[in-house]
Amino acid sequence: MTEQDRPVIRVTVAAPVDEVWRALREKDKIRHWHGWDDPGLDAEIDLIYFQSFVEDEGARTLGVQEGDHIVLEPDGDGTRVTLTRAPRGVSPEWDAYYDDITEGWTTFLQQLRFFLERQPGAPRRTVFLAGTTAGAPPLLPELGLDGVAVQPAGSAFEARLAGQDVKGEVWFRSAHQFGVTVDAWGDGLLVVAYTEPTAEKPAGTAMALLSTYGLDEAAYAELAGRWGAWWGGRYPAPAGPIPGTEAPEA
Known part of the structure; x- marks a missing residue:
């Protein structure tokens, strides 16, 4: 290289x-x-x-x-x-x-x-979800974000994410990732990634990382549980760790 x-x-x-x-x-x-x-x-x-x-x-x-x-x-x-x-x-x-x-x-x-x-200095609580994509629906359309994903950064959006009506703005877009702010999570951030199965990774990979701020225990537990159930029925975890979600030992 x-x-x-x-x-x-x-x-x-x-x-x-x-x-x-x-x-x-x-x-x-x-x-x-x-x-x-x-x-x-x-x-x-x-x-x-x-x-x-x-x-x-x-x-x-x-x-x-x-x-x-x-x-x-x-x-x-x-x-x-x-x-x-x-x-x-x-x-x-x-x-x-x-x-x-x-x-x-x-x-x-x-x-x-x-x-x-x-969120300078604000404590965060996150929900991390990872799974496979073989035989699974594309992530952005499944989340109702396919139309939002073509909007420019900084533009406002409204969507229903895993059963919750939210609003926010487009944060960033890269080749494999998409991020939006979410008002309902204390002005939080959602980053999702999705790759189709390949010869190197026949199961494919999907990821969602939710950063939340100021949610009480009940609200955070409800969010984590709802997203976990929504995700697990669509992007099941593989038998072993997904590369990249578990670093090699030093």
């Missing part, structure tokens, strides 16, 4: 460079946007951001996770975040997860942007 072939992910955040840098280097801030609620989240954060890392605080550059490289640059009043993936082959145990890690970074950088722009 040449330098030009390495995937590059760019996100512009409406926050100063120093603020974005702190969100990348302070563990209490990283927990607000990286990954999802999981007993292993703190260990994952430590592994990725604070073991075998290379940082240049003055230049606002950070190398993590076997060669992924993050650069922060001023962009008007905001910050352009550029993440360039490590080449394949640097760490063979990670190569089987390469494309999944690229998709994970796409999700996480959008969650970083959401944290800084919409």
Whole structure:
């Protein structure tokens, strides 16, 4: 893989460079946007951001996770975040997860942007769902978001998501992912991903990550239970972990 072939992910955040840098280097801030609620989240954060890392605080550059490289640059009043993936082959145990890690970074950088722009400092609670797509309906039409997915970022939408009427705005769209804000989740964020079965992944993959804010225990439990039932009947879990949802051990 040449330098030009390495995937590059760019996100512009409406926050100063120093603020974005702190969100990348302070563990209490990283927990607000990286990954999802999981007993292993703190260990994952430590592994990725604070073991075998290379940082240049003055230049606002950070190398993590076997060669992924993050650069922060001023962009008007905001910050352009550029993440360039490590080449394949640097760490063979990670190569089987390469494309999944690229998709994970796409999700996480959008969650970083959401944290800084919409929910700075607010504690989140997440619902994470993953499953297979072989024989399953396409995810966006099933959620009633196929029409919303063609709208530009920032445009308003209304939909019925897994039995709940919601409204919000389009947050981002990439080759395999789509994100919207959801007012009913305390101004939360939904990120979904869907890939058809391939020779490498004959079961296909689907993912939904719900970030919620300010829901009480009953409301959160109802949301998690309703989405779990809706999801499980359409995108069943595989016999083993889906690549990308469980990182190799350090």
